[in-house]
Amino acid sequence: MFRDMTTVEVDLCVAIIQEYFGHDAALVGKILLTNMLTFHGLIMDLKSKLSVKQIRRIMAIFEHHNILIYTASERGVRYTIPIENVLRILRIPRSMVIVKLMYGKVAEAIFEEIFSQGKISCSDCIRHVVERLQCEINEAKAKFVRLTESQLLIKCPEIENAEYDCPVFAPLVDPFMMPSQILDGSDEIVPMEENLRKRKATIYKPDSDANTLWSINWPRVERFLRDELIVGLISQNELLDETSVNLARAVLKVGEIKADLIASQSNPIAVQEVSKYAREHEIKLSRDEIEQKLSILGKESSGIIHYDLAFDCICRQNIESAIREKLDDRSVRIFRLLCTKGYLEEEQMEKLAMLSSKEVKEICYVLLDHNFITIRPIHRTNDFNPVRCLYLYSVQLQQVAKSLVCLSSKALRNVIIRRQAEAKHNETLTDRQLKMESVISNIKKDTNMDEETKNTQIADVKEMYLTESDIVKLDKLKRAQTALHKAALELEQSLFIFQQYLLFKKSSTLQIADKKKSRKKTEIV
C-alpha cells in the first residue's frame, strides 16, 4: 500500500488535513499517512506534543469522516490513513457542481451536508437541509431518493458484532436501499424505567433509521468526474454541435450503468438503449438522428467506450499544455512528433519537424531537463565508442505522468500554504473589517434613528475603522485568495487526470500479466 506514494503527496495531504481539521490533527495525520500503527505506537510517537485524550478525539474525527481505516491484527488494532481518502476532500467542489447540474440545488445541499458531517443518518440529513435551505421536506426526501438511486450515496456497513474491542462489520447487503421509515423521531419523551439513575437526561424518541448511516460513494463520484472529462474532450471537436455533445453524455451515462466502475472499456452499448435513455431524459432526437450522430461519434468502435484511450488523450493534452506554458510551441511540436513516431534521432526530428538542427538540439535538451522526454543511447559497436553511439529520443508517457503528479502535488501544496499564510498575515485587517461590518449592521437594525443619522453614523464608522489604503489592501487580498483558490482547483483537476491515467495503465498491465499467466498455464497443461 505504501509503495505508490511519494513524500510529496504525503506533504500535500498533511497540508489539506491542517486546513480542514487543524494543526493538531495534521501532526497525527502525518504519522498515520506513512505508517500503519497500533494506538500505542501512535501515542509513543506523539507523547511530547499531544495528550492521549486529544489523540483519541482526533482519531475519532478522522474515522467519522472516512479518512482513517483500521484492521484488527494479532498485535491489536492497526490504523492508517490512505492518501486517496484525503485527496478526495479536494474533489468536493467539482463533484458538487456536477450534482447541481444533474439533480438540482437541494441535492447539492444534501451532498454537501453528508460530506461535511462524514456519516449521517437519512433523517438527520434531511432535517439539516430543510433548516438550511427552507425548502419542503418532501422535496428533500425526493432528492435523497434520487441520489441513492444514482448510487452517489452509500450506506455505511452495519455492525455485526460489538463485543470485541474492535467492531466487526457485516458485509453490505443492500447498500443503496432507502430505509423504510424515516423522520419519525419526535420530541416525545420516552418513559424511563425506574431502575435507571435519576441523573440521566430525558430521552427523546429516536428515528427508526438512526442506525443506518450514509456517506458519499466515492468510486461513483469519481466515475462522474471522469465522464465529465471525457465529454469535455469530445466537445473540443468543433465539428460536433451541442446536441451531439449531449448525446455523447447520454451514451456515457448508459455505459456507466453497465460497466464496472474502474473498467477501462465499457461493454458494447446498443443504439436502442441510447434512444431509450434519450427519451427518458427529454433529449428530443428521433431514432434515425441518434444513429446518425452516434456513427459520427464513433463509427468503428461498435458501441464500446474506450475509457483508457480517452484518458490517454486527455493526459497527453494536459502534458502538452504544461509544456506550452513552461517552454514554447516548438517544444510541443517536437513532443507530439515523438509521441506519434516513437523513437527518433535528432536528424530525423529535424526533417520531420522542419526545424534547424541547432533548434532541435536546444529543444531536446530543455525537454530532457524537465523530464518530458527520455534519451536512450544505443551503441553500434562493441567498444562503446561515443562517435558510433546512436541517441534515440522517446516519450515514456507513464514516467512523464508520474513526474507531473509530483509536480502538481508540490504546486498544490504551495498554493494551499501560501493562501493560509496570506490570510494569516492580514488577519488583523480582516478582523477589523468584520467588526466594522457587525457595527454597521447593528446601526442599520437600530430603529431609534432615522435614515440620515444612520447614514452619517455608518460613514463615520467606516472612516474610523478602515482607511483608504486598508480598503485597497483588503481588495487585493480578496483577489489574491480567489486566484489561489482557482489555481488550486485547476491543479486538482490535473492531478486527478494524471492519477486516473496511471490507474488505467496499471490495470491494463495487470490484465496483460493475467493473460500471460493463463496462456502459460494452458501451455503447460
Add this chain to the structure above:
Amino acid sequence: MAAYTALKKEPPPLYPVVYYCDIFIIGFFWALTRDPLPLSNAKELEYMVDITHELLQRFHDSPFYLEKEQKRDFRRYTDKYCSTKKDEFEPFWNRIPAELNWKKRSKDTKPAAKKRRTEKLATFTEENLQRLEQAENMDKSKEAVPPEEKDEELEDEQEEHGIVEDDEEAISDEDYLEGENDYVQTYFDAGDDFDADDDNIDEDAY
C-alpha cells in the same frame, strides 16, 4: 529563439522567498522564464471557489476543527469573549474501536461494584423476607406442601446467594484496616538493628 540564446549564457538568478505559516520556510526558487497564463474567468470556476470558501467556513465552525492554542505573553480581556463556543463532538461509539473511547473508563469498577453489592444484598434480604412470608402463608393454607422441600429450595438459594455473597465479599486490603484507633498508618517500627551497620561514620554523638 531569443529566449534560449539569452538563457544560454548563465542560469537565471535565484530569488529568495520567505513563506511563513507556523514556521518560517525560506526557499530559493528559479524565476519563471515565461509569464504564467492568466486564470480563466469561467463562471463555473468562480462558483467552485465560492463553494470551497463556504465549505472551509463550515469546517472551521464545526467541532471537527481545532484551533491551535496561541500562548500569549499576557492575558487579554477579550480572550474570554473572542473564543466561539462549539458543540462537543460525539462520535458513534459503537463504530470505533474501544481504545479510542475517551469517555468510558474501565478502571472505575470498584465503587460501582460496591454499590451493586449493597444493592444486591438489599434486594436479596427483601426477596428472602418476601419468600418467608409467602412460605408462612403457604404453610397456613396448604399443609400438603412439604416444608422440607421448601427448606431445601431456600437453602439452595441461600447457598447460591451465599456463594455469590462470598465472592462479592472477597478479602480486600480494606478488611485488614482497623478503624478508630490511635495507630498511625505510616508507622514504621525499625527494630534495634536498623542503625547498626554504620561503622566509621563520624556522627556527632549527642
